[in-house]
Amino acid sequence: MQADKFNNAMARQKASVDSSIAKADRQRSVLLLLTGDGKGKTTSGFGMVLRALGWGQRVAVVQFIKGTQPSGEELLLRSHFPEVEFFQMGTGFTWDTQNFAADQAAAERTWQEAERLLQDPRLDLLLLDELTYMLAYQFLPAAAVLQALRNRSPSLSVVVTGRGGGSELRALADTVSEVKSLKHAYEAGVQARKGVDY
Amino acid sequence: MQADKFNNAMARQKASVDSSIAKADRQRSVLLLLTGDGKGKTTSGFGMVLRALGWGQRVAVVQFIKGTQPSGEELLLRSHFPEVEFFQMGTGFTWDTQNFAADQAAAERTWQEAERLLQDPRLDLLLLDELTYMLAYQFLPAAAVLQALRNRSPSLSVVVTGRGGGSELRALADTVSEVKSLKHAYEAGVQARKGVDY
Numbered sequence: 001m002q003a004d005k006f007n008n009a010m011a012r013q014k015a016s017v018d019s020s021i022a023k024a025d026r027q028r029s030v031l032l033l034l035t036g037d038g039k040g041k042t043t044s045g046f047g048m049v050l051r052a053l054g055w056g057q058r059v060a061v062v063q064f065i066k067g068t069q070p071s072g073e074e075l076l077l078r079s080h081f082p083e084v085e086f087f088q089m090g091t092g093f094t095w096d097t098q099n100f101a102a103d104q105a106a107a108e109r110t111w112q113e114a115e116r117l118l119q120d121p122r123l124d125l126l127l128l129d130e131l132t133y134m135l136a137y138q139f140l141p142a143a144a145v146l147q148a149l150r151n152r153s154p155s156l157s158v159v160v161t162g163r164g165g166g167s168e169l170r171a172l173a174d175t176v177s178e179v180k181s182l183k184h185a186y187e188a189g190v191q192a193r194k195g196v197d198y
Numbered sequence: 199m200q201a202d203k204f205n206n207a208m209a210r211q212k213a214s215v216d217s218s219i220a221k222a223d224r225q226r227s228v229l230l231l232l233t234g235d236g237k238g239k240t241t242s243g244f245g246m247v248l249r250a251l252g253w254g255q256r257v258a259v260v261q262f263i264k265g266t267q268p269s270g271e272e273l274l275l276r277s278h279f280p281e282v283e284f285f286q287m288g289t290g291f292t293w294d295t296q297n298f299a300a301d302q303a304a305a306e307r308t309w310q311e312a313e314r315l316l317q318d319p320r321l322d323l324l325l326l327d328e329l330t331y332m333l334a335y336q337f338l339p340a341a342a343v344l345q346a347l348r349n350r351s352p353s354l355s356v357v358v359t360g361r362g363g364g365s366e367l368r369a370l371a372d373t374v375s376e377v378k379s380l381k382h383a384y385e386a387g388v389q390a391r392k393g394v395d396y
Contacts (some may be wrong), residue, residue, distance in 0.1 A: 003298035006335060010296045030383045030394060032237070038375035040232055040242040047238075047245030047271070052393035054270030054277070073245070076252030080278055100201035124393055137204060157394050174383035177236035185228045185372035195250035195323055196228060196355050 029157040030174040031149060033165055035132065038179035039197075041161040045127045046073045048159055053081060057124035060085040062114045064107065064130045064162075071198045087113045107139035118152040125157050132162030132169070146172060227355040228372040229347060231363055233330065236377035237395075239359040243325045244271040246357055251279060255322035258283040260312045262305065262328040262360075269396045285311045305337035316350040323355050330360030330367070344370060 032048075034041040052059050061077065061084060077084050089110040111134070117126050134140045146168055152158060160169065170176055192198060230246075232239040250257050259275065259282060275282050287308040309332070315324050332338045344366055350356060358367065368374055390396060 006298045007296045014296070026387050027389050027391070030388060030391060032394070034238055036378070038377075039230070039373055040238065040245075040375045040377065043245035043249065044238040044242035044377075045245070046248055047241035047243070048394065050244055050248045050274050051241065051270030051396070054272065054274030055393050057270075057393045072249030072252030072255075074252065076248050079252070100204045157391065170380070173381065174386065174388060175237055176380040177238045178378045178380050179236075179238065179242075180234070180376045180378060182368070182374040182376050183371065188372065189224050190228060190372060191225050193225070193228060193355065195253050195255045196230070196246065198249070 029152075029155055031152075031172060032157070032159045032175045032177075033132075033169060033173040034159065034161045034177050034179060035163055035165050035170075036178035036180050037163055038181035039184060040179045042073075042129050044177075044179075045129055045159045045161045048125065049073075049077070049084070049127055052125040053084070058083075058122050059125045059127070060117045060120070060123055061087070061127045061129065062110060062117065062131075063088040064110055064128070064134050065089060069198065072195055085117065103137070104139045107134045107137075111140050111145070115148050118148050118156065118158070121153045121155070123153060123156050125159070126152075127159045128161070130162040131160045132165040135166055135169070136164050142166060142168065145169075227350075227353055229350075229370060230355070230357045230373045230375075231330075231367060231371040232357065232359045232375050232377060233361055233363050233368075234376035234378050235361055236379035237382060238377045240271075240327050242375075242377075243327055243357045243359045246323065247271075247275070247282070247325055250323040251282070256281075256320050257323045257325070258315045258318070258321055259285070259325045259327065260308060260315065260329075261286045262308055262326070262332050263287060267396065270393055283315065301335070302337045305332045305335075309338050309343070313346050316346050316354065316356070319351045319353070321351060321354050323357070324350075325357045326359070328360040329358045330363040333364060333367070334362050340364060340366065 034044050049059050049061060074086065077086055087110060089106050114128055114131075117123060131145070135142050135145060149158060149172060160173070186192070232242050247257050247259060272284070275284055285308060287304050312326055312329075315321060329343070333340050333343060347356060348370060358371070384390065
């Protein structure tokens with residue numbers, strides 16, 4: 001790229017960014033939805049947990065579905081950040097159990113923790129990992145979940161991850177990112193890797 | 199969802215997942231590219247850093263572009279994980295500087311650190327945050343960057359983040375996820391938030 005072309009492009013970008021910053025004048029907590037079929041939703045949620053902890057904020061994590069096998073993110077939080085409340089549904093992937101009643105009961109128990117945390121005025125960030133599947137499988141009533149998210153503690157930002165989620169959750173969310181899988185090592189026969197995939 | 203319908207769906211999913219796992223029989227390091235215009239690329243890269251640290255792996259981070267303002271992820275790594283090598287280009291967003299020569303020199307200096315880390319046999323994971331912009335702006339020669347990624351230490355997995363990246367980088371990557379922005383709080387006038395956006 002030519003230097004003058006580069007400088008002009010950057011000047012235009014600066015004007016655009018400065019204008020957007022000037023327009024963004026409201027400070028409030030946000031609801032983020034990370035959805036889509038690609039790798040990086042849960043990972044991104046935990047990246048936000050790390051970011052908030054870096055600022056000394058109070059964080060909690062509730063994992064729906066996951067929890068039968070240890071993950072690097074769980075090991076790290078438990079070893080280095082015992083102050084982070086961390087709940088897991090612990091039934092593993094439901095396709096391994098094929099037990100609707102047991103899964104639903106586990107989802108409800110786990111949601112009770114989430115409901116309590118959504119009302120905790122001391123919390124800054126709450127990660128509800130893979131919550132969307134609880135709605136897709138109708139383990140949890142969508143209306144109650146949406147209401148609890150809407151009526152959360154005012155200073156609490158929430159990150160919801162998982163495919164789908166439904167149009168009402170998308171409408172309620174302030175930020176929605178869709179992670180699309182363009183390619184996955186798995187498809188080329190590469191095994192899931194510690195520190196990368198779990 | 200009906201219980202029998204649910205159990206059947208889960209049984210089908212289990213068969214599909216089991217079959218994929220059986221086919222994935224190669225263990226090797228991977229190159230991941232997190233691209234697209236949505237929120238969650240850098241965050242996901244840092245989530246993977248956290249995941250690898252949870253397993254006691256050795257990790258390093260090189261941030262291109264970012265570095266004039268503190269971020270939560272930087273604060274956390276510096277305070278809790280001083281063993282993580284962490285380099286930042288430190289020129290800030292280039293649209294603030296509009297100085298091609300200075301930016302290019304900074305990119306080259308930063309890339310030298312990346313090149314060294316790509317050859318470090320003790321490392322398990324290296325995050326090259328926003329490297330794609332260095333290619334887009336032609337601050338770094340694409341051929342040399344691709345070669346260094348291809349010839350990296352065999353046990354080292356690498357995460358590259360940033361919009362674009364080019365078709366050759368996509369072809370070289372084992373896993374490519376595109377983060378698409380469906381909605382951003384910013385557009386509704388909500389200010390960037392500590393612990394969420396930085």
